[in-house]
Amino acid sequence: MRAPADPPARRGTAGRRTRSRASTDLALWASLWASVVCGLGLVLSGLVGLGDLAPAAALLGLGVGCSAVAGLCVRRVRVPSHPSPMAIFAAACSAWSMMILISTAAYLLTGATGSLPDAIFESIAGFCTTNLSVLPQLESLPAAVLFWRALTQWLGGFAALALLAGAFPLYVPALVLPGDIAGLPDRASAPPFGTQLRRIAVVYGTVSALCAASYAIAGMGALDAFSYSFTTISTGGFGNHPGGLEYFDSTAIESVATVFMALAGVSVVTLWWAVRGRWGVLWQSFELRAYLLVLAVGIAAVAALTWSDGGPAALRRAAVTVTAVSSSTGFEPAGWSGWSWGAQAVLVALIATGGMAGTAGGGFQMRRAIAAARYAYRELVTEIHPHTVHVVKIGRRSVAERPLALLNGYQILFATAVLAGVFGLSLAGMDLWGGASASISALATMGPAPGADLGALEGGERIVLAVMMVLGRLSFFPLLVLARGAVTGTRRLLSAERANGPRMHS
Amino acid sequence: MRRALRGASEFSLVPRAPHRQNLSLHVVGLALLFLVPGLIIATLVEWASATSDGEWPLLLAALITAAVGVILFRGFRPPDDVRPSDVFPVVVWTWLWCSVLGALPYVLDAGFFGWSQWDSALFESISGFTASGSTVLVDIDAHGRGMLLWRQLTQWYGGMGMVVLAVSVLPLLGVGGQELMRAETPGPESDRLAPRISGTAKRLWLVYAGLTVVIAVALFAVPGVGLYDAVAHALTVAGTGGFSPYGGSIGHFESLGAELVMATGMIAGAMSFSLHYRALRGDWRAYRRASDQMLFLKIIAFATALITLLLWLRQGASFGLSLRDAFFNVVTLATSGGFHNIRPGGLGDFAAWTPPTQVVLGVLMLIGGGAGSTSGGMKVFRAQISAAHALRTVRLARRPRSVVPVKLGGAVIPEPVVGRVLGFGTLYIISFGVGTLIVTSLGADPVTAVSGVISALSNMGPALGEAGPSSNFTVFARPARLVLAGLMIVGRLEITAVFLGAAVILRHLHRRL
Known part of the structure; x- marks a missing residue:
């Protein structure tokens, strides 16, 4: 039995009380840590943008305040030794809310926008690593705000990966193959959460640093290099300038972006083994091969369908766009709503498919798509040979029935x-x-999205x-x-109140 | 004895003619012979109408079809042992051969399509035999009555084929009515009305023919509808086809009575024919026991209410008009009928409705009608099972070791059936995705392409966007039309049958090579 994978099975009715208290602690602990990290990020942004004193000071003040208060409090909160995956997820949700709250405050304090809905939406988009910006006139924003905006996506991407490792059993069904996120065959031998987090941090940080350096070499300024590397690696897609990457009008920058966006669509586990020098893992990964094949076919299809508009330049444009779309980064080319309908449909199909599982990107993801197709094939074969037993496989590894369901x-x-x-x-x-x-x-x-004008939402x-x-x-x-739990919890609370009501009166 | 001989022949020097033994071609021959009376009736009508001269093409087509039918039927005999997997190629071949030979009158008549537009003729024929109702015929009213009657008849035949499919093939796939019936009815009853499949098929054909007659009589009773109109429309209503001998479809009559009769007929055509049979035998409660059929009616009621509200509040039409047009168009789309009621002063052109309304219509097209009917789409019970499965997975994610059954109408659905439905979903998404990518690449805009592909897969008829009810499928490029015609066959044969048939045929070819 893989006991650690299934904490709900270990939980008896007696443990319910302690668990609920522990999860509250964990939620508080997580949101306090989130504000510490955000505070440090704000301080960093303030330091970066010191040239423009007023917004920088606002960010510095907010950052120091957040991290100091939260840092003092966080020592008093105990963390349960074996939290359930659901408790971890609930904690992550509260941490997410805290980060969005702080980021909203940052946008409002610096005067980046005067409206509360704008600030909230921008923060949600940032921490969800989605390139949906509502801030007007990007170029007039102070450097500190731009840096912070890119940083929200970087933090959001890291948080997504950490959540994947932390609330792992909840994502197993979505990931199909257990254990891969940890880089090990299954959960029983998976390293502890802290180790996984460290590995993710190493990979994420290394790739970001390489990306920033490459951008700088390709000709970006320091601020842009860092901001764009944050939003590239986190598959976020916020830019400091309107018009995506075409603003720079540089083949070098677009090539760097293409390579690193493609990397951002590769599972962190695969990247970890690459960092460790185990290149064999790369070749063995069926999902990686499928991902690269989809990228290649997508680039070829989009280039062919837009060839009439620019000839060979279409290939370069297709490469950037398809990697941006497949990895769900979302640097959009100008005027793609005017591309041929076929190209737009291919792009939307690529958006829906997404990159590999175990990335900060989204979409249906390659591994699930492969498993779903294999499952359908298995059902077909069962029609012809009803008495055989078929096991669905991804690459050489078989997938259990429960995750398939x-x-x-x-x-x-x-x-x-x-x-x-x-x-x-x-x-x-x-x-x-x-x-x-x-x-x-x-x-x-x-x-x-191609065909949609999302400029003024x-x-x-x-x-x-x-x-x-x-x-x-x-x-x-x-x-x-979580929603189900909230509903049943509320119902239980209400019924408990109803039951307690008369007793309290007496 | 025969087995022994076959064993001996493997060693003989004179090769036996293996091609003489072919189930597919034998059945195709039989199906083609069924078409001949229809062609002859169409010839007579064309001859009697005297306004046009399409009788010779029709007669020639009848002769050719009869000749091919006799040759195939007599020249090939079914093999001694038929395995379930042999049935799938049979189904695919039957639909293809019927569509090809059914297109003969269209190409032989130079005034209709002629040889230069062979692809349009094939499209029209496939759209007919799959009971889809998408058309590439431009000036419908200008053509002869007999040719148009043949066009209507192809859909009637298509519906007839669908009834056989429902009793003979789909049960093999484990997704027909039978499994569900077994699961839902407490007693020993099942979808099987007679001990043999042929007996069941005959009974259901009787129901189908009876339904056609009833609709024809009811339509004839409506003022303003002639005998020819009543018969021609009844043929396509029972098969939930959607062809009409008028360019204006039902809007041609501008009659509420005709719309109501048609809508009722389409609903009857989109519900299980074996249930109709039971009801005729006095078991009216059979409807209530089939939860998917009841849900189908509820979906129609809910969608009608929703769309009435959207039309009334958002498009500023009067309430009565909104209700009338919402009801007719919801029925025609949910049953995969595909008629339209565009008329002066009405709201019939649903491609011009507001986007939210069109999303609802698209979902109706996707879901389709009840199992065991002539309607298309993914069918209500699949939607039910999929939804029930999605809900249980939420519970499974919370408690990974729990065992949660999928239930439909209080009865547990066996896991293999659930698995097949889920596999069907993936195959549907693959067919839909590939179809849409090809059709958009050939130049159609996404809304037209997506709705056209859904319409083809659901055997609906008109689509949204440019291919709406006021237009036709000539907006698609010629290669795209062939893709859509292929998707109609894929959709008609419930996707799985086509994939299986293709797999079996490919394997066969592979072995030959």
Whole structure:
């Protein structure tokens, strides 16, 4: 038995009371740590943007305040030794909310925007690593704010990976193959959470640093190099200038971006083994080969479908766009809504498919797509040979039936969410194609969408897109389980109150 | 004896002619012979109408079809042992051959399509035999009555084929009515009405023919509808096809009565025919026991209410008009009928409705009608099972070791059936995705392409966007039309059958090579 993988099984009725207290502690602890980290990030942003004193001072003040207060408090909070995955997820949600709160305050204090909804939406998009910006006039914003804005995506991407490792059993169904996120065959031999976190940090930090250096060599300024590397590696896509990467009009920068966006779509586990020098793992990974194949086919298809518009330049443009879309980074090229319908449809299909599992990116993800296709094939073969037993495999590894069942559920939820998103966006006033592509794009935490004008978002559109982003970022199962828990919890609370009411009176 | 001979022949020097033994071609021959009476009736109507001269092409087509049918039926005999997997290629071949030979009158008549537009003729024929109702025929009213009647008849035949499919093939896939029935009815009853499949098929054909007659009579009773109109429309209503001998479809009559009769007929056509049979035998409660059929009616009611509200509040139409057009178009889309009621002063052009309304219509197209009917789409029970599965996975994610069954109407659905439905979902998404990518690459805009592909897979008829009810499928490029026609066959044969048939045929070819 893989005991650590299934804490709910160990939990008796007697443990319920302690667990609930422990999870509260964990939530508080996580949100305090989130504010410490955010505070440090704010301080860093303030230091970077010292040239413009007023906003820098605001960020410095907020940052020092946050980290000092939270840092003092965090020592008093105890952490349960064996939190359940659900408790970890709940903690992550509260940490997420705390980060969004602090970031909203930062935008408002620096005067980057005067409206509260704008600030909240920008923060949600940032921490969901989605490139949906509502801040007007990017170029006039102070350097400190721009740096902080990129940093929110970097932190959001890291938090997503940490959550994947931490609330792991909840994501197993979504990931199909257990253990891969830890880089080891299964959960029983997976390293402890701290080790995993360190490995993720090493990979994430190394790749970001390499990316920043490459951008600088390719000709970006220091601020841009760091900001763009943050948003590239986290698959976020915020830029300091309007017009995506085309602003720089440099083949070198676009090539660097293409390589690192493609890397950002590769599972951290695979990258970890690459960092350790185990190149064999790369060749063995069926998912990686599938991902690279999809990238290549996608680039070829988009280049062919837009060839009439620019000839060989179409290939370069296709390479940048397809990697940005596949990894759900979302640097969008100018005027892609005018591309041929076929190219737009291919791009939306790539957005929906997404990169590899175990990345900060979104979408359905390669591993699930492979498993779903294999599952369908298995069901077909069973029709012809009803008495044989077929095992669904990814590469050489077999997939158990339970994760497959959950994967199918995930697939249905994904499709339902897209449909619901289209309906919501169309009610809010979008046309059908724009709504469909924007809904898929937000669910994949990508952001911009071909055929959709997301420049000036209305209230209704913002709400729908924010819900889609959060769904895409935190995944369906944990959120639905949390919602279910909230409903039953509230009901239990209400019934308890009802039961206690007369007794309290007497 | 025969087995022994076959064993001996493997050693003989004179090769036996293995091609003489072919189930697919034998059945194709039989199906083609069924078409001949229809062609002859169409010839007579064309001859009697005297306004056009399409009788010779129709007669020639009848002769060719009869000749091919006789040759195939007599020239090939079914093999001694038929395995379940042999059935899938049969189904695919039957639909293909019928569609190809059914297109003969269209190409032989130079005034209709002619040889230069062979692909349009094939599209029209496939759209007919799959009971889809998408058309590339531009000036419908200008053509002869007999040719148009043949066009209507192809859909009637398509519906007839669908009834056989429902009793003979789909149960093999484990997704027909039978498994569900077994699960849902407490007693020993099942979808099987007679001991043999052929007996069941005959009974269901009787129901189908009876339904056609009833609709024809009811339509004829509506003022303003002639005998020809009543019969021609009844043929396509029972098969939930959607062809009409008028360019204006039902809007041609501008009659609420005709719309109501048609809508009722389509609903009947989109519900299980074996349930109709049971009801005729006095077991009216059979409907109530089939939860998917009841849900289908509820979906129609809910969608009608929702769309009425959206039309009334958002498009500023009067409530009565909104209700009338919402009801007719919801029925025609949910049953995969595909008629339209565009008329002066009405709201029939649903491609011009507001985007949220169109999303609802798209979902209706996707879901389709009840199991065991002539409607298309993924079918309500699949939607039910998928939804139930998605809900249980939430519980499984919370408690990974719990065992949660999928239930439908209080009965547990066996896991293999759930697995097949889920596999079907993936195959649907793959067919949809590949189809959309090809059609958009050939130049259609995404809304038209997506809705066109869904419409083809669901055997609906008109789509949204540019291919809406006021337009037709000529907006698609010619290669794209062939892709859509292929998707119609894929959708008609419930996707799995086509994938399986293709797999079996490919394996066969591979072995030959």
